[in-house]
Amino acid sequence: FDANPVRAPFSHNDWIAVLRLPRVAPVVYARTNAVKMAVSLAHSKVLVRFCQTHKVVNEKQMACFKAHKDKLRQKFRVDPTHLVEVAEGLGQMWVDTLRNVTAAAGRKPLVVYYEALQVNPKREMRRVFTFAGLPPTTKIKAESTSKKLTPEDLRATLLDFGKTAKFLRERRPGLHDQLVDTAHRVFKTINLPGNRTARFEEYEH
Numbered sequence: 001f002d003a004n005p006v007r008a009p010f011s012h013n014d015w016i017a018v019l020r021l022p023r024v025a026p027v028v029y030a031r032t033n034a035v036k037m038a039v040s041l042a043h044s045k046v047l048v049r050f051c052q053t054h055k056v057v058n059e060k061q062m063a064c065f066k067a068h069k070d071k072l073r074q075k076f077r078v079d080p081t082h083l084v085e086v087a088e089g090l091g092q093m094w095v096d097t098l099r100n101v102t103a104a105a106g107r108k109p110l111v112v113y114y115e116a117l118q119v120n121p122k123r124e125m126r127r128v129f130t131f132a133g134l135p136p137t138t139k140i141k142a143e144s145t146s147k148k149l150t151p152e153d154l155r156a157t158l159l160d161f162g163k164t165a166k167f168l169r170e171r172r173p174g175l176h177d178q179l180v181d182t183a184h185r186v187f188k189t190i191n192l193p194g195n196r197t198a199r200f201e202e203y204e205h
């Protein structure tokens with residue numbers, strides 16, 4: 001389910017019809033670390049400049065990535081104020097998405113967290129299977145073919161990491177915790193514009 005109608009394959013009424021079918025289970029895949037997501041979005045613009053793509057998933061894109069690897073791995077600067085705006089905007093996107101899914105489906109969705117999936121994919125997939133009414137022992141064969149561009153430790157990506165950390169620590173402590181995390185922590189607090197917060201638990205099954 002996409003909160004942006006431009007990208008949604010169905011109209012609002014179509015979503016209601018689809019999500020309320022008897023054997024359809026609403027699941028939202030969410031990345032809770034909005035700071036890392038914001039930095040990844042900024043980093044992907046560098047990839048677009050060299051390879052005309054936001055992700056590296058096929059052989060042609062991988063060849064381009066390897067050809068420009070040194071440039072793609074160069075550190076870059078971010079404006080801390082802009083980083084806060086983007087991160088809080090992503091938080092609002094998750095709230096809007098979760099509300100829209102709940103309204104369309106008539107029930108709260110299961111939320112699968114990107115970070116939890118990195119730590120224990122089998123456990124998270126069992127949660128999905130159980131929620132969907134499938135045997136938890138269902139076997140699937142799946143692996144990502146996407147090349148990760150931004151390292152987990154943002155110290156390896158941001159030239160001004162110390163300055164950014166100081167800014168967030170003083171003004172947005174919750175976002176500071178996201179900036180310095182390297183352990184795939186699930187952040188249940190959603191940081192919203194205007195220095196407001198919400199919780200994922202408010203919207204999940």
